[in-house]
Amino acid sequence: MKIENSIDIVITWVDGNDPEWRSEKNKTRYGKEQLSETDDREERFRDWENLRYWFRGIENCAPWVRKVHFVTWGHIPEWLNTKHPKLNIVRHTDYIPPEFLPTFNSHTIEWNMHRIPGLSEQFVYFNDDMFLLKRTAETSTICWKWHFRVIPVFIQFTVRRHFERTHLRNYGNLSRNF
Secondary structure, three states: OOEEEEEEEEEEEOOOOOHHHHHHHHHHOOOOOOOOOOOOOHHHOOOOOOHHHHHHHHHHHOOOOOEEEEEEOOOOOOOOOOOOOOEEEEEHHHHOOHHHOOOOOHHHHHHOHHHOOOOEEEEEEEEOOOOOOOOOOHHHOOOOOOOOOOOOOOOOOOOOHHHHHHHHHHHHHHHHHO
16 A cells, blocks of 8 residues: 655665575575676675664654665664664565565665555655765655656766666656656
8 A cells, every 4th residue: 555645765775794695695696687797796785884873864854754664685783673663674575576586686676666565655765875964854855746856966986887877877767757
């Protein structure tokens, strides 16, 4: 069931130090979703231990958020209050069709977000390295019903050229179609 007239946040997180996760990832490393140019560097899956600051930023700077959907492979930080009324723990198996599991591909995880149970029609997607640093009004993210504002953030240093082209192509598609 989709919820209207409210704004949720979806955040994806991985603990690359989790031995079960590492074992599962290594089993599928060269499987169906592995591409020759996939960026599989360790730092992409490292837990930088900044998640507490991310949650504090949302709590202080966006109190209007209805729900935070915390998307994870299955691991949860020990310190996280899983009983908080605004928190919804979402495992990949909760919303990604079984034929695409297990997955360690961010595109598969992102392309299926619309399937998250209870997700509002209006939501903001964060990675765990994107922070709110000052109070944000609800209207700064949502323009009108069924429309949204895309605020691209270009990273100064891009590791791979295909990554940069993908981002530019995505921004172009969003601008043309929404």
